[in-house]
Amino acid sequence: MGKLIDEFRRGWQGAAPPSLGLSIAFAVACLLIATLTRWALAHVRPDVYFTPYFPAVFFAAAFGGFRIGIVTALVGGMLGVVVNFGDAFADRARFALLALYWAVCALTIWGVEHYRTMLAEQRRISKRLIEEEDYRKLLVDELQHRLKNKLSTVHAVLHQVLHDHPQVWARVDPRLRSLAATDDLISRIDKAGCDIRDLLISELGPYGHVRFTLNGDRLFLPPKLAVTLSLMFHELATNAGKYGAFSAPRGLLQVSWTVSDDRLIITWDETEGPSVDKVSEPGFGTKLLKSALSSFDGRTEISYLKTGLHCIMQCRIPRSE
Structure with missing residues (x-):
């Protein structure tokens, strides 16, 4: 029956x-x-x-x-x-x-x-x-596992090589650990979301906590928005390390955010970095920054000032996902 x-x-x-x-x-x-x-x-x-x-x-x-x-x-x-x-x-x-x-x-x-x-x-x-999504999740989990193993291998090899140079190892070791913590955080926020301050600290920590300042109240980000912002922060931080504030000895970064109703406004200000004489053609990173927030009714404005890169990110915070 x-x-x-x-x-x-x-x-x-x-x-x-x-x-x-x-x-x-x-x-x-x-x-x-x-x-x-x-x-x-x-x-x-x-x-x-x-x-x-x-x-x-x-x-x-x-x-x-x-x-x-x-x-x-x-x-x-x-x-x-x-x-x-x-x-x-x-x-x-x-x-x-x-x-x-x-x-x-x-x-x-x-x-x-x-x-x-x-x-x-x-x-x-x-x-x-659904089958394709399950396959992608399996693939991403496998890639994250392999990346974690490779980072652990690099950490072990460098530790052996720099065993006789403790001062150099003392500078390298915290950055490798911060990178590993960032990868772990991104794998977690895809399921549960995270606080914006924790996300920024995880992304910017490898460059030294004295190099950046965070201004804003505690704000929990839903999973999809947290992943999107993590990609954008990673791109901005990588560019700052290569060409911006983090590439100069005295360069500093200030990140501020405010919330009005359901709109989030994030300001990324770099100072004391190398002057930008000429802006190259937009690459993948710039296109990512420009379009990533479109699904959240948002936009990104990037300005290259004499003091450094100035970026304003605006988007809507989803109520639920």
Whole structure:
């Protein structure tokens, strides 16, 4: 009995086609209910011959497919003509109503079958997307695992090489540990989100905590926004390390953020870095910064000032994800 109920539930939800026997049994039940409804209506309106069979055709076609729907329509029409619950006889008017009934049933069955086809295609696409998403997650987890192992290997090799140079190792070791902590944080925020201050400290920590200042209240970022901002902060920090404030001995960075209603505004200010004489053509990093926040109704403005890079990021904070 439980197996039959489960099959009925899966068939009704469109997860799997029901068996022929169950489809026929369901159609018979629909016809029986329609006939009982017609008998009850005959006490009030004896000339209602086919109306109660329309829902029976609809539900039978939705559950068992267009073939079951056609059979249900034919049987319902014959019952409407042959079975009487009053003194009325089968005249020409009833046969005219029968033709109209079958025409409406044909449109109903066509509409239901069209919907079933679309639903099946949607389920197929959803299943494929879920499988692809699971594969991507597996691939990302594997890449993160390999990256962590490689970073551990680099850490061990450098420790051996610099064993006789403790001063150099004292400068290298914290940065490697900060990079590892950043990778771990990004793998976690993809599932749970994180605080913006923790995210910035994780990204900027490898460059030295005395090189940057953070101004803003505690703010929890939802997972998708946290991952997006982590990519942007990583790009900005990498550029600062190569060409900006972190590449100069006295360079400093100040990051500030404010929230108004559901809008987040982040200001990235670099000072005392190398002067920017000429801006090259936008590369992948610049395109990422410009477009990453578009899905959050946001934008990014980048200015190359004499004091250093000035970037303003604005976006909407999702209420829930």
